Amino acid sequence: MNVQITARNIEITDAIRSYAEKKVAKLEKYFDHITEANVLLEVQKNLHIVEVLITAKGVFMKGLEKSEDLYASIDLSVDKIEKQLIKYKEKLKSKKLMDKEFRAPLKLNVLDVDSFDSNEPRVVVSKDMPVKPMDVEEAVMQMDLLNKTFFVFRNAESGELSVVYRRDDGNIGLIDS
Secondary structure, three states: OEEEEEEEOOOOOHHHHHHHHHHHHHHHHOOOOEEEEEEEEEEEOOEEEEEEEEEEOOEEEEEEEEEOOHHHHHHHHHHHHHHHHHHHHHHHHHOOOOOOOOOOOOOOOOOOHHHOOOOOOOOOOOOOOOOOEEOHHHHHHHHHHOOOOEEEEEEOOOOOEEEEEEOOOOOEEEEEO
């Protein structure tokens, strides 16, 4: 696994680097297909913010934690990813997909919503909507008119399906297929 550590407003000492690498490396015991881990260490006032982002079989998992202690933030963010990895691995096992190779994130088609465990989220509404060709500006306008956080449309320029979405910072994101 390739581990990359980045810092903002803090100097990375050998002790911090070693501790973060050791904690992230322990994630491999839960899932041996982790290819990359990015660790961002940041200090804002008295808060130590740690964000760990890993890539495993084309799936991204993120753990973000804040505390007054840098080492505690590292522990908490790695623990969060550990839980995600265990849950993801169990889903793969239950669907007998563990041994398959994936070059892209896993896509599941929902065929029977009643077959899922009651603890898992399930599809409760399904809508068929015509996807009209439009440009990005028109799609953003439609999204705002419908008061939604995302909008799927057929891009008039490329003919492909695209998605516009409202980001947490208030800006608009675009996903092209």
